[in-house]
Amino acid sequence: MVQVGMFDKVCSVCGKALSSKSSMLRHKNLHLGIYSYNCSVCGKGFSTKDGLSGHMSWHTGTKLPCPVCQKQFRYKVDLLKHRKVMAH
Numbered sequence: 001m002v003q004v005g006m007f008d009k010v011c012s013v014c015g016k017a018l019s020s021k022s023s024m025l026r027h028k029n030l031h032l033g034i035y036s037y038n039c040s041v042c043g044k045g046f047s048t049k050d051g052l053s054g055h056m057s058w059h060t061g062t063k064l065p066c067p068v069c070q071k072q073f074r075y076k077v078d079l080l081k082h083r084k085v086m087a088h
């Protein structure tokens, strides 16, 4: 027995089951290369909100300060490197 409506919750591309129709629509966009989150500044698309907010720090100039000496870094790896070099 085939239940009508059951199939719009399973992705026809990869077979992934989604909990709702809206998450299915968002999921299908991934296969189409359409991103759910677009940067309002440069238009770059991201599949996750975290990806977009990480990218937005580029435009807003948000930097990561060293908790010890307050020196600011653009990338987390640079901050980690700094703390290693300064041994603090």
Ligand SMILES: [Zn+2]
Pocket: 011, 012, 013, 014, 015, 016, 027, 028, 031
């Ligand atoms: Zn899929």
Ligand SMILES: [Zn+2]
Pocket: 039, 040, 041, 042, 043, 044, 055, 056, 059
């Ligand atoms: Zn951007």
Ligand SMILES: [Zn+2]
Pocket: 066, 067, 068, 069, 070, 071, 082, 083, 086, 088
């Ligand atoms: Zn420091």
